[in-house]
Amino acid sequence: MSLFKVLDIAGTGMSAQALRLNTTASNMANAETISSSTEQTYRARQPVFAATLNALGSENHGAGVQVRGIVESQAPLRRELNPAHPLADAEGYIYKPNVNMVEEMANMISASRSYQSNTEVAKTSKQLLLRTLSLGE
Amino acid sequence: MRFAMDKIMGLGQQALTIHSRRSEVLANNLANADTPGFKARDIDFQAALRQAKGETQGERLLTTNAHHIGSSGAAAGGIDGLIGELKFRTPSQPSLDGNTVDPLREKAAFMENALLYQTNLNFLSGKIKGIKSALKGE
Numbered sequence: 001m002s003l004f005k006v007l008d009i010a011g012t013g014m015s016a017q018a019l020r021l022n023t024t025a026s027n028m029a030n031a032e033t034i035s036s037s038t039e040q041t042y043r044a045r046q047p048v049f050a051a052t053l054n055a056l057g058s059e060n061h062g063a064g065v066q067v068r069g070i071v072e073s074q075a076p077l078r079r080e081l082n083p084a085h086p087l088a089d090a091e092g093y094i095y096k097p098n099v100n101m102v103e104e105m106a107n108m109i110s111a112s113r114s115y116q117s118n119t120e121v122a123k124t125s126k127q128l129l130l131r132t133l134s135l136g137e
Numbered sequence: 138m139r140f141a142m143d144k145i146m147g148l149g150q151q152a153l154t155i156h157s158r159r160s161e162v163l164a165n166n167l168a169n170a171d172t173p174g175f176k177a178r179d180i181d182f183q184a185a186l187r188q189a190k191g192e193t194q195g196e197r198l199l200t201t202n203a204h205h206i207g208s209s210g211a212a213a214g215g216i217d218g219l220i221g222e223l224k225f226r227t228p229s230q231p232s233l234d235g236n237t238v239d240p241l242r243e244k245a246a247f248m249e250n251a252l253l254y255q256t257n258l259n260f261l262s263g264k265i266k267g268i269k270s271a272l273k274g275e
Contacts, residue, residue, distance in 0.1 A: 121163075
């Protein structure tokens with residue numbers, strides 16, 4: 001019954017978008033996490049999405065979305081001269097994460113909208129299933 | 138007298154199957170709205186229904202050797218054979234990451250599909266009710 005599959009697909013979509021919201025939250029929470037070297041500094045994280053394909057078989061429809069992994073942004077870190085800071089290194093520099101707040105906000109809104117459309121899909125197919133069950137009553 | 142339930146139901150059941158398959162494809166498009174390089178797909182309902190009625194066989198790849206790959210949908214026969222090949226959507230606004238899903242269009246198509254499914258259900262429901270009252274003979 002493919003309406004059940006719709007629920008599965010919407011589920012994969014929701015979990016992927018929730019993970020995206022999670023990384024965004026983590027990025028925003030750590031936007032001002034200061035450290036004293038480039039290695040220790042937090043870098044913005046983004047999930048990588050990929051379409052799931054059905055196992056080799058007759059069906060050529062996809063089966064939702066999967067998260068391939070999480071990558072760290074390669075953008076340069078913010079280096080500031082602040083010798084008075086307790087975490088400053090020998091040269092008096094502190095390092096701030098490469099989180100771009102504007103980008104993260106846009107990302108968050110996009111993720112929450114996509115999450116919503118997936119929930120709508122799940123809701124609609126649930127209604128359709130229930131109506132199919134009461135066929136002929 | 139043979140009670141030909143299939144005949145009474147007509148194309149309703151095939152149409153329901155195609156609609157539920159289509160909702161699967163559209164849900165998949167929506168789930169992949171943010172996947173780079175994903176190409177939105179859809180079912181050609183008219184062609185699928187024509188195939189279900191047995192008017193056309195649908196295009197399929199010729200397999201002359203056991204190792205050849207058949208065209209996925211049509212080769213499977215049965216319910217899968219109803220669908221035929223999925224068609225790729227023509228993007229209205231190309232995006233930089235190669236994704237061709239337009240969430241608004243997909244949502245509209247999904248809603249339309251859900252409504253058509255319900256319409257079909259109503260027709261089938263009416264037919265079942267008719268049979269029921271005929272059987273009761275009140």
